[in-house]
Amino acid sequence: DTEVTQTPKHLVMGMTNKKSLKCEQHMGHRAMYWYKQKAKKPPELMFVYSYEKLSINESVPSRFSPECPNSSLLNLHLHALQPEDSALYLCASSPQQPPGFRQPQHFGDGTRLSIL
Amino acid sequence: SQQGEEDPQALSIQEGENATMNCSYKTSINNLQWYRQNSGRGLVHLILIRSNEREKHSGRLRVTLDTSKKSSSLLITASRAADTASYFCATSREYGNKLVFGAGTILRVKS
Numbered sequence: 174d175t176e177v178t179q180t181p182k183h184l185v186m187g188m189t190n191k192k193s194l195k196c197e198q199h200m201g202h203r204a205m206y207w208y209k210q211k212a213k214k215p216p217e218l219m220f221v222y223s224y225e226k227l228s229i230n231e232s233v234p235s236r237f238s239p240e241c242p243n244s245s246l247l248n249l250h251l252h253a254l255q256p257e258d259s260a261l262y263l264c265a266s267s268p269q270q271p272p273g274f275r276q277p278q279h280f281g282d283g284t285r286l287s288i289l
Numbered sequence: 290s291q292q293g294e295e296d297p298q299a300l301s302i303q304e305g306e307n308a309t310m311n312c313s314y315k316t317s318i319n320n321l322q323w324y325r326q327n328s329g330r331g332l333v334h335l336i337l338i339r340s341n342e343r344e345k346h347s348g349r350l351r352v353t354l355d356t357s358k359k360s361s362s363l364l365i366t367a368s369r370a371a372d373t374a375s376y377f378c379a380t381s382r383e384y385g386n387k388l389v390f391g392a393g394t395i396l397r398v399k400s
Contacts, residue, residue, distance in 0.1 A: 206386070213393075270381075277334035277337055278332075280324075280331035282329075285329075
């Protein structure tokens, strides 16, 4: 069992749908992340939240909209996605990373997203 | 964008043998981390080595870091079928929360 919980595990949606991915952690971590992973590829960073504020957006298209309502929750709102957006979406969390004191990230098992 | 490359891309060994995976990176780092990913699952952190360390052990895992060559290796000794997974190195820089992953090595341990 992972300490980062992602729901749903699988999601199939049409290109005109609106859906949301949810991520929850109760480890007291103040940094949370969204990654996109295509098959047989490494995870690619999308967004980083630090103390509930967006700190990194890796030039992600606006059809992906992140939200961090509180220190335990992270959402990813999806709208008008394209077939190439089909992938595994991973959430991760970590303690906040002061310079020179980097710590590992804890990952959820992901949401497998398929765009029809 | 990917930090660097890992080799081999795929490795198939017999149970009990050792497995060695290599990782190269391009920029200066604060630390380098290794993660394992089982099929259909999230990533699990294995070991972290800081830029001022050269070698680190954790159970059957041994990691080395050569900052002059910008490379690292992960050795898994006495492999088991349960070690079958993808292995990724990831680098962290001095500032910021960003982790950048290598391309990964797919390890298959045959019983």
